[in-house]
Amino acid sequence: MLVLMNVNATDEQVERVCKAITGLGYKPHPLPGAQRTAIGITGNSGPVNAGGVEDMPGVAEVIRVSKPYKLVSREMKQENTIVHFDNGVTIGGEDLAIIAGPCSIETRDQAFAIAESVAATGVQFFRGGAYKPRTSPYAFQGLGEEALQLMAELRERFGLLIVTEAVDEKSLDLVEQYADMIQLGARNMQNYSLLKAAGRASKPVLLKRGISATLEEFLMAAEYVMSEGNYNVVLCERGVRTFTDHTRNTLDLSVVPAVQHLSHLPIIVDPSHGTGKRDKVLPLARAAVAVGADGLIVEVHHCPEQALSDGAQSIYPDQLAVMVEDARKIAPVVGRRVPLNDGTRTAVRG
Ligand code: PEP
Numbered sequence: 481m482l483v484l485m486n487v488n489a490t491d492e493q494v495e496r497v498c499k500a501i502t503g504l505g506y507k508p509h510p511l512p513g514a515q516r517t518a519i520g521i522t523g524n525s526g527p528v529n530a531g532g533v534e535d536m537p538g539v540a541e542v543i544r545v546s547k548p549y550k551l552v553s554r555e556m557k558q559e560n561t562i563v564h565f566d567n568g569v570t571i572g573g574e575d576l577a578i579i580a581g582p583c584s585i586e587t588r589d590q591a592f593a594i595a596e597s598v599a600a601t602g603v604q605f606f607r608g609g610a611y612k613p614r615t616s617p618y619a620f621q622g623l624g625e626e627a628l629q630l631m632a633e634l635r636e637r638f639g640l641l642i643v644t645e646a647v648d649e650k651s652l653d654l655v656e657q658y659a660d661m662i663q664l665g666a667r668n669m670q671n672y673s674l675l676k677a678a679g680r681a682s683k684p685v686l687l688k689r690g691i692s693a694t695l696e697e698f699l700m701a702a703e704y705v706m707s708e709g710n711y712n713v714v715l716c717e718r719g720v721r722t723f724t725d726h727t728r729n730t731l732d733l734s735v736v737p738a739v740q741h742l743s744h745l746p747i748i749v750d751p752s753h754g755t756g757k758r759d760k761v762l763p764l765a766r767a768a769v770a771v772g773a774d775g776l777i778v779e780v781h782h783c784p785e786q787a788l789s790d791g792a793q794s795i796y797p798d799q800l801a802v803m804v805e806d807a808r809k810i811a812p813v814v815g816r817r818v819p820l821n822d823g824t825r826t827a828v829r830g
Pocket residue numbers: 583609613664665666667688718753
């Protein structure tokens with residue numbers, strides 16, 4: 481159920497409707513849009529009894545949402561969600577967001593060397609794993625909080641926004657403290673308690689698609705995060721498992737327009753995990769921009785042969801520079817742009 485307010489409804493009217501929804505035992509989710517505010521209703525186990533809400537001042541109409549997901553749907557919010565960061569950078573607006581960095585933070589020197597080359601390309605976000613979900617329990621599991629501290633330093637030094645994965649509720653608390661964006665990985669896309677905990681966090685969430693998740697399962701995972709009140713969710717297509725073996729996963733680029741049809745949330749593409757092969761990353765990154773993705777997340781390593789995780793799919797820093805240039809050329813075709821590195825970027829904090 482969704483309450484659509486009149487275009488000129490006042491803040492007080494929105495507040496009164498929210499109070500009435502709370503009084504009925506449900507949870508109101510007011511999402512202001514450019515045209516009008518919509519108030520989603522959750523917390524119901526059966527059909528919502530809107531008990532007189534439709535007659536309240538400022539209410540235009542009360543509509544039933546036809547899909548199982550509510551808050552993520554276009555019915556709830558027609559215009560695209562734009563996620564804003566402290567330094568004015570956005571995801572989901574005109575600017576294409578590019579996130580680049582190593583799969584894992586390995587050493588201080590490695591992290592600084594890669595961050596320097598990432599910043600030099602004008603990319604605004606740095607990724608680096610501190611907690612690694614590995615197939616083998618004997619493989620490198622990440623440096624944990626030490627890596628988070630290093631990335632906090634990188635933010636100060638290079639003005640990069642930090643994106644890193646939380647694998648459980650304990651690491652989520654630390655990631656929320658240190659990073660600018662909380663990544664939830666493919667393996668955890670259906671870890672509902674973690675999704676809900678991220679929904680209570682104060683930082684935007686980057687939600688990666690599960691290894692075999694349908695579009696509806698993907699959107700329902702985002703609904704879990706939003707249902708707890710965190711509306712800053714960015715989806716990420718990172719490839720799904722198919723029968724093919726020429727790539728690690730099959731990058732499902734058709735999910736981008738499919739998501740954009742059904743949801744107002746931004747969606748970015750990960751051609752690194754999506755292909756697993758360095759030589760496929762740039763072609764698929766170009767395709768992702770052309771298909772209308774809101775951004776890219778790619779793994780970069782200055783010495784991928786020695787990387788402790790995902791070296792085979794990590795591109796070299798000079799390839800990242802080419803990728804950014806290619807994205808800059810393609811973006812205008814789909815009404816986007818890649819901001820230039822004008823050398824004026826300053827540290828995000830401090
Ligand atoms: C990663 O980004 O390094 C990662 C583990 O991604 P995914 O969850 O998509 O496998």
